[in-house]
Amino acid sequence: MTGRYTGLGRVAAVVALVGALVTAAAVPGRPHAGDTRTWLAEPANLDRVKREISRYYGGHVDDGGHHHATQDSPWARRVAELVGQARAYLAARLAARVRQPAIVLDIDDTSEQTYDWSADRDFAFDAAAQRQAIADAAFPPVEPTRELANWASQHGVRVFFVTGRAEELAGSTAAGLRVHGFPEPAGLFLRPTRTPRPYLPCGLSCDTVAYKSGTRAFLEAQGNTIVLNLGDQDSDLAGGHAERAVKLPNPMYTIP
Template sequence: MRRSTLTSPARGLAALAVGVVAGAVVAGGGLASADAKAPRTDRQITNMTDEVAEIKAYYGDTVDAKGEHWPSPDSNYAVQVRGIENQAEKYLVQRAKHDHGDHKAIVLDVDDTTLSTYNYELETTFVYNPVSNAQYIATKTMPAVFGMNELATRAQQQGYTVFYITGRPEAQRAATAANLAAVGYPAADESHLFMKDKSAPPPYLSCGASCSVVEYKSGTRAHIESLGYDIVGNFGDQQSDLSGGHADRTFKLPNPMYYLP
């Protein structure tokens, strides 16, 4: 789950900091003009406390007896996800009726496409840390994103092969596969779950260990196609999960918590 740790307000603050530094540069004996891209006043920046409150309201934040936070199935988030899933299911059913080959496939991202990281994000105040993230994945079971396990299972029943492509490191394979199985997803064995391996990147990725998210995910989809599969649908919560082609149609799930370029 490697990603940029800046939420929208944090990115605004970072831009403001850049503008302040740029404005302090002496040019021709005076101060250079402020960066035009930086917010001109604090009123142009969403207050971080307010934005976290909005995120929690959108997800229908609920707290269990252990103090852990979960999205509500009645939340606006859940409603939006179900709407996207309904469109996807109609499309997959239609394609299954007309495409009778044995090599139809769908591709799913993991974090916040199949498994919800909402509780982890709140625990870390939306700041990604590889150590805390690895510990969380190793010790806790993330719930399925509402309805996505059912969508994947029905797709499999209709003849689709289900693949997963995640930016999680290879070291988290066992925990990731176990979590997917525990919440009802089709099998995520080594031939169906693709994970990042910087120490030994696969030969089909020409960018090797230095792949961007788009290069890694699109290159892996190209590899799946080379095995004879038609990727009918590609599902992700980041645009970088979906860019780069090698899928007939893409489905973008909502995620206001973080951004992965």
């Protein structure tokens, strides 16, 4: 053979192919011998998942029809536990006289909670509505994170916020943090959308990990020791440049 079918070989191949197609068509929707595709079980029911999320946040609806999380919910207790552990670690590092200590905080669902706003919209994201909510300082503070930030600031720790919000939201974001009682930050960093940052090689096309880890590397280059990095997404924490990364729970969405 020279790499081409002979006449009989070609006929046999065609017959085999037709037979395979007929076999596949005979049982639609089911795997057959030689099928390498992955057949998945039915996913979780979306309405049930939304109800589970609401229970996790202790969600309730007020007389005006608006949703609210509660401070004694499973989510709130877990956040308090994790932030408490983080504060204990920070205190130990301060006792050890760590050089130029700093902490880095994400904002959405780390420093400010978006469950109420999201549940009001049946967990459907609306960018314009989000911008308005930020302008209105409508996202309530995550109390344990606010307490950590103020305690850290009072003990000489530099507090930096590194958020995935676009840079044009800098003014309203800073105002919202002040309204909610956070300390004046040593720095507030937003995702570059107009002006490239010289310390970010990815310019205006950074993904979350490149932007946030690159910003932390920049802060370290300024002499800061980032003792804690708090976020609610794996992408908030990936890439290193912090002694301890703390992942707060967020079952509502994922940011790669």
